[in-house]
Amino acid sequence: MISKVEEAVQLSDSMGASVSALGGFTSIADNASGAIVAKAASKMRVTNGTAATSIMTVEGIKKLCDETGIELAESTISIIGATGSVGRTCATYFRNRVKKLILTGRNSTKLNHFFGDWPITENTLIELTSQNQYAIAEADIVIFVTSSTKTLCSEEDFKPGAIVCDVGFPKNVTTANLNRDDIVIYAGGLAQPPGEMKHADLWGLPSNNMIYGCFAEAIAVAMEGCFECCSSDSENIPIEKLRKIKHALFKHGFIVPPFMNMRKVYTTVDFENIKDIVRKNKMR
Ligand SMILES: NC(=O)c1ccc[n+]([C@@H]2O[C@H](COP(=O)([O-])OP(=O)(O)OC[C@H]3O[C@@H](n4cnc5c(N)ncnc54)[C@H](OP(=O)(O)O)[C@@H]3O)[C@@H](O)[C@H]2O)c1
Known part of the structure; x- marks a missing residue:
């Protein structure tokens, strides 16, 4: 597998590319x-x-919270697959910004390695677990960032009003039935690039006007010339690098794309529905 990636990298290099993004192959590019x-x-x-x-995942959630009236500081976020590269970066962002953060992973040694010494802060209660189903059922916002090749759950598993951001590829949540109108399940971690693109069928994305966040990273880094931002390490990405990449992304016209999955594009009607549920939940 590594040799195939090496070959692709050599080919892009020989064709004059200045940056290459490994995307879904992130995990094999560790260490x-x-x-x-x-x-x-x-x-x-x-x-x-x-x-x-990670930046597009976080920015998407912030935008959707604004649309649906969910207050981050009062919410429970579960990150399914938190021990991975994207999971750790998202966990670091939400650490002191939400009421409760539930972090899941298959491997408890890894969970403890990355998060075991995170304090129970004044603002955020941190819970580590290998029980995905528990974490999914508890949360107002669920972020899927696992490398699982099988779907991990379906729409029945979420609580009313839940926001479900599925970054995983292949998708971690099945949208085969999609009967519920009281939750939002969307493909996250994506970016809408400046200008038009035609590729959705080729890349398994819900629409033409979006690309994987990792692709956007390579393009933005190349456009901005901030080559020192390139990452291939297994430890957490320094905050300064994240800031520079975020700056490059938005400066060069990448934005959060519409919230959608392979079967549905969510509209303000859907967001108003969630808003009602959130309001009712608050009054209980
Ligand atoms: N949207 C985008 O632009 C974009 C870009 C890059 C990646 N991705 C996708 O996002 C996902 C995460 O990427 P990554 O680079 O962070 O991958 P990664 O570093 O390999 O992390 C994946 C994590 O998922 C965990 N995991 C696997 N199966 C699990 C399960 N059943 N329950 C809980 N945790 C589980 C793994 O734990 P173990 O240590 O136990 O294996 C690992 O820690 C992948 O599906 C990738 O294809 C999307």
């Missing part, structure tokens, strides 16, 4: 493998795309 892949390019920089994917 020693990351160094091997990055060395395959002589001039081109290699980045894992985690930063922009």
Whole structure:
């Protein structure tokens, strides 16, 4: 597998690309493998795309909270697959901004390695668990960032009014039936690029006017020339790098795309519905 990525990196390098993003192959570019892949390019920089994917995930959730009246500071967020690259970056962002953060992973040693010493702060209660179903059922906002090749749940598993951001590829949540109008399930971590693109069928995305956050990262880094922002390490991305990539993304016209999945585009009618549920929940 690594040799195929190396080959692709060498090809892009020879064609004159200045940055290559590894996207869904992030996990194999951690640690020693990351160094091997990055060395395959002589001039081109290699980045894992985690930063922009996480930034677009967070920005999408903030926007949707505004649309639906969910107060982040009062909410419970569950991150399913928090031990991964995107999961850790999102967890770091939400750490002191929500009421409760539930972080799941298959491997409890990893969970403890990354989050075991996170204090129970004044603002946020942190819970670590390997029970995805528990975390899914508890949360107002659920972020899926696992590398699972199978879907992990369906729409019945969420509580009324839930916002479900599915960053995973292949998708972690099945939208095969989609009968509920009291939740929002959308493909997250994506960016709407400036200008028009025609590719949705090829890349498995819900629409033409969106690309994977990791692709957006490579483009924005190249346009801005902030090559020092490229990441291929397994530790947390420094906040300064995240700031620079966010700046580059928005400066060059990338925005949060419409909230949608393969079967539905959400509109203000859907958001008003959620708003009503959130309002009723608050009065209880
Ligand atoms: N939207 C985008 O632009 C974009 C960009 C990059 C990546 N992605 C997708 O986003 C997802 C996360 O990417 P990543 O780079 O953060 O991957 P990663 O570093 O490999 O992390 C994935 C994490 O998911 C965990 N996991 C796997 N199955 C699980 C399960 N059943 N329950 C709980 N945790 C589980 C893994 O834990 P273990 O350690 O136990 O394996 C791992 O920590 C992937 O599906 C990737 O394809 C999307």
